[in-house]
Amino acid sequence: MHYFCVVFKSQAMKTQFLFPHGMKRIGWILLIPSAILGFFVIFFNFQASFLDCRVFAAYSGATGWLSENKAGMIENNITDEIAAILFIIGALLVAFSKEKQEDEFITKTRLESLVWAVYLNYAILALCVLLFYNMGFLTVMIINMFTILIFFIIRFYYILYKSKKSLSHEK
Amino acid sequence: MKNNLKVQRAIKNITQEELARQIGVTRQAINSIELNKYVPSTILALKLSAYFGKAVNEIFSLEETD
Numbered sequence: 666m667h668y669f670c671v672v673f674k675s676q677a678m679k680t681q682f683l684f685p686h687g688m689k690r691i692g693w694i695l696l697i698p699s700a701i702l703g704f705f706v707i708f709f710n711f712q713a714s715f716l717d718c719r720v721f722a723a724y725s726g727a728t729g730w731l732s733e734n735k736a737g738m739i740e741n742n743i744t745d746e747i748a749a750i751l752f753i754i755g756a757l758l759v760a761f762s763k764e765k766q767e768d769e770f771i772t773k774t775r776l777e778s779l780v781w782a783v784y785l786n787y788a789i790l791a792l793c794v795l796l797f798y799n800m801g802f803l804t805v806m807i808i809n810m811f812t813i814l815i816f817f818i819i820r821f822y823y824i825l826y827k828s829k830k831s832l833s834h835e836k
Numbered sequence: 837m838k839n840n841l842k843v844q845r846a847i848k849n850i851t852q853e854e855l856a857r858q859i860g861v862t863r864q865a866i867n868s869i870e871l872n873k874y875v876p877s878t879i880l881a882l883k884l885s886a887y888f889g890k891a892v893n894e895i896f897s898l899e900e901t902d
Binding site (some may be wrong): 678764825828 | 860
């Protein structure tokens with residue numbers, strides 16, 4: 666019995682680049698409102714007027730590449746910046762916080778889901794490259810920044826849910 | 837890879853839940869191994885072997901396709 670505990674602990678201590686389990690809840694609290702906010706920003710151009718402010722821009726040229734230096738303070742509405750940053754933090758916490766109990770099966774499921782999400786994300790992006798043009802493609806790119814995490818979260822939790830469900834008729 | 841984990845559990849009269857707890861893995865891991873959906877690591881195979889007091893190849897065996 667003692668032997669098993671020692672082995673399990675040494676395994677659990679390996680670096681996994683994951684957040685503590687408790688951060689998952691914080692992740693959801695950030696993810697859900699920022700996703701809703703982001704939805705309205707992208708599809709309805711929502712901007713909260715009290716979020717108009719001066720921000721530092723490393724570059725804010727309207728066209729093309731870094732042909733002219735545009736670094737400096739600019740006027741900007743930061744609704745979309747807030748939504749994006751909160752979504753990224755929230756989604757990362759939800760995606761990469763430890764499960765209540767970690768083991769090699771969960772680790773394998775996580776890695777598989779990540780590969781799966783990358784493939785799906787780029788398959789959809791490749792399709793959109795061929796189907797969307799001009800500003801439509803810009804919207805696709807904006808959404809595509811976030812879908813990789815969304816696909817990962819959906820797939821990872823679906824597999825965990827399915828493997829939990831298959832327990833009920835196994836004794 | 838095949839395994840007779842379910843048989844070994846039956847001999848010891850232990851549930852998936854209890855086995856998982858003793859070994860320190862999730863119940864899903866034990867269940868997935870029994871359903872041949874998951875091939876455990878050498879570490880986990882050795883833990884199971886030590887727990888049941890049987891050699892690893894008495895619990896796990898290769899299939900034609902392996």
